Amino acid sequence: MQTLTSPKATSQTHQDSFLVIENVTKSYPTPNGPYVVLDGINLTVSEGEFVCVIGHSGCGKTTLLDTVSGFRKPTSGEVRVQGKRITRPGPDRMVVFQNYALLPWKTAFENVYIAVNAVYPEKSRQEKTEIVREHLAMVGLEEAMHKKPGQLSGGMKQRVSIARALSIYPQVLILDEPFGALDAITREELQEELLQIWSKHRVTVMMITHDIDEALFLADRIVMMTNGPHAKIGEIMEIPFPRPRNRTQIMEDPQYYTLRNHALDFLFSRYALAH
Amino acid sequence: MTATAGRRLPAFDIATFFRRNSRRIIAPVVALFIALVIWQIFSSVTQSLPGPIQVIQETWDPWIICPFFVGDESFGLNGLQGGDVGLGWQTIASLIRVAIGYSLASIIGIIVGVIIGISPLLYQAVDPMFQVLRTVPPLAWLPIALAIFKDSGPAGIFIIFVTAIWPIIYNTAVGVQQMPQDYKNVAKVLRLSGKEYFFSILLPSIVPYMFTGLKLGIGLAWLAIVAAEMLRGDTGIGFYIWNAYNSGALSEVILALVYIGLVGFMLDKLVGFAATLVSSDK
Numbered sequence: 001m002q003t004l005t006s007p008k009a010t011s012q013t014h015q016d017s018f019l020v021i022e023n024v025t026k027s028y029p030t031p032n033g034p035y036v037v038l039d040g041i042n043l044t045v046s047e048g049e050f051v052c053v054i055g056h057s058g059c060g061k062t063t064l065l066d067t068v069s070g071f072r073k074p075t076s077g078e079v080r081v082q083g084k085r086i087t088r089p090g091p092d093r094m095v096v097f098q099n100y101a102l103l104p105w106k107t108a109f110e111n112v113y114i115a116v117n118a119v120y121p122e123k124s125r126q127e128k129t130e131i132v133r134e135h136l137a138m139v140g141l142e143e144a145m146h147k148k149p150g151q152l153s154g155g156m157k158q159r160v161s162i163a164r165a166l167s168i169y170p171q172v173l174i175l176d177e178p179f180g181a182l183d184a185i186t187r188e189e190l191q192e193e194l195l196q197i198w199s200k201h202r203v204t205v206m207m208i209t210h211d212i213d214e215a216l217f218l219a220d221r222i223v224m225m226t227n228g229p230h231a232k233i234g235e236i237m238e239i240p241f242p243r244p245r246n247r248t249q250i251m252e253d254p255q256y257y258t259l260r261n262h263a264l265d266f267l268f269s270r271y272a273l274a275h
Numbered sequence: 276m277t278a279t280a281g282r283r284l285p286a287f288d289i290a291t292f293f294r295r296n297s298r299r300i301i302a303p304v305v306a307l308f309i310a311l312v313i314w315q316i317f318s319s320v321t322q323s324l325p326g327p328i329q330v331i332q333e334t335w336d337p338w339i340i341c342p343f344f345v346g347d348e349s350f351g352l353n354g355l356q357g358g359d360v361g362l363g364w365q366t367i368a369s370l371i372r373v374a375i376g377y378s379l380a381s382i383i384g385i386i387v388g389v390i391i392g393i394s395p396l397l398y399q400a401v402d403p404m405f406q407v408l409r410t411v412p413p414l415a416w417l418p419i420a421l422a423i424f425k426d427s428g429p430a431g432i433f434i435i436f437v438t439a440i441w442p443i444i445y446n447t448a449v450g451v452q453q454m455p456q457d458y459k460n461v462a463k464v465l466r467l468s469g470k471e472y473f474f475s476i477l478l479p480s481i482v483p484y485m486f487t488g489l490k491l492g493i494g495l496a497w498l499a500i501v502a503a504e505m506l507r508g509d510t511g512i513g514f515y516i517w518n519a520y521n522s523g524a525l526s527e528v529i530l531a532l533v534y535i536g537l538v539g540f541m542l543d544k545l546v547g548f549a550a551t552l553v554s555s556d557k
């Protein structure tokens with residue numbers, strides 16, 4: 001594995017091994033032998049870090065993040081959060097699903113409330129209501145709180161989904177192409193909101209994206225995966241821009257294009273899809 | 276589920292209503308008229324069946340004009356005996372039976388449907404048996420029902436139950452099987468309790484399927500009650516038909532058929548309406 005060196009030197013403290021993906025291999029049985037999707041993935045994420053995962057479609061990004069959320073078990077190797085091995089999904093590793101996964105018969109409020117209620121059963125109804133309101137307000141949805149998903153735009157639905165995910169204060173937030181289906185303007189708005197919330201909540205984020213600019217704007221590190229089958233981590237790129245980030249500012253930074261070109265080169269020259 | 280903003284009904288205006296729906300109203304009326312004419316011609320040619328005019332003449336008093344007359348002084352709510360009461364009462368007697376049998380079929384059908392929908396093993400185990408049982412016609416259940424219950428009341432209810440339950444079971448099961456993976460994932464990641472999962476996720480997501488089953492079920496239930504009452508029974512619209520047939524009153528039989536058709540139609544619409552009420556807040 002080759003790593004792009006960056007000014008930020010990392011030290012091995014406990015904080016730095018908050019989330020550990022160790023030798024994770026995932027294969028699916030097929031009639032002609034096992035189909036190896038992930039082949040020996042190693043990654044350590046420190047607490048509060050924002051990691052973006054990029055790679056070509058079908059290389060195994062979702063599969064990798066599913067081993068963190070617990071929806072899929074690695075064939076070998078393991079994933080640990082704070083030293084605890086992950087065996088099944090849980091609210092400490094909340095997921096923002098690609099297609100929102102809201103319950104259409106519940107209002108925005110109720111969709112968040114069901115999560116808060118499941119995770120904090122001991123809190124009073126009033127406290128839970130307060131948490132729901134606070135998080136819906138955080139994503140700018142106070143007005144639309146009592147609307148059902150059918151009456152919300154794609155961007156609003158994704159906001160509800162993010163509010164639901166954060167309302168239960170997860171240790172790790174997992175997002176699988178959360179903004180892929182949104183228009184450019186809404187996407188940028190949501191990226192900024194996500195960054196604000198992340199800096200307030202100090203949650204550790206793992207996010208899949210297809211958009212290099214999005215990854216450069218959001219991430220501390222970008223994990224670039226090689227093509228499947230037998231996908232590995234090809235390279236990890238540190239993103240040195242100071243926070244809080246400002247989109248125009250970082251785009252004016254000469255490093256921005258160096259990093260961007262490097263990522264593009266990785267995806268479209270070194271690991272171009274053979275068509 | 277909170278109430279959604281009130282839907283506003285447009286002001287009702289008879290003139291515009293007719294202009295908009297003239298085809299929908301006139302076409303069926305014309306079709307009905309033609310059918311009656313054909314029937315009239317058929318019966319005057321074959322002399323086998325009373326024509327529509329004769330039917331109305333013969334049943335006008337008391338059957339058409341007072342559906343709720345009581346011929347027998349000893350009549351009480353649990354004594355709808357002997358058939359000397361109006362068709363309205365007979366229909367009510369049948370409807371009570373249908374309500375009981377159909378409610379039982381709904382409750383048990385939904386429970387069984389959920390269970391076999393959740394467990395692929397159970398589904399595979401009972402599917403062949405259910406597929407065979409569901410094709411047994413209501414009348415064929417009659418001797419069995421009478422053997423079990425020895426009484427026409429519960430037997431009739433059993434026949435309704437056993438006829439109506441299959442589509443309810445199967446549609447509920449399909450609803451559970453078709454539940455989007457997304458909802459299950461939400462439940463898993465939140466580690467929802469079984470109760471919460473059932474009431475907040477599973478049940479609401481299968482409502483449209485359930486109502487498809489319930490709608491098919493009510494149609495079958497109504498078909499079954501008439502069949503059951505025709506052979507054995509001392510009350511109800513089916514009994515009335517059989518009784519009228521035995522006394523050679525074909526006009527009364529035909530009138531009862533019209534009743535049955537209209538009631539069945541209304542039951543179907545009623546369940547359909549309930550379905551739109553439940554799923555409109557989607």
Ligand SMILES: Nc1ncnc2c1ncn2[C@@H]1O[C@H](COP(=O)(O)OP(=O)(O)OP(=O)(O)O)[C@@H](O)[C@H]1O
Nearest residue numbers: 028035037055056057058059060061062063064228
């Ligand atoms: N249950 C399964 N059985 C067999 N193969 C599977 C299964 N799930 C995923 N795969 C294969 O694993 C590979 C990786 O899938 P994955 O969904 O992780 O890709 P991805 O990188 O998230 O793609 P995309 O960017 O399109 O979402 C694909 O080739 C897919 O066909």
Ligand SMILES: [Mg+2]
Nearest residue numbers: 061062063176
């Ligand atoms: Mg994916």
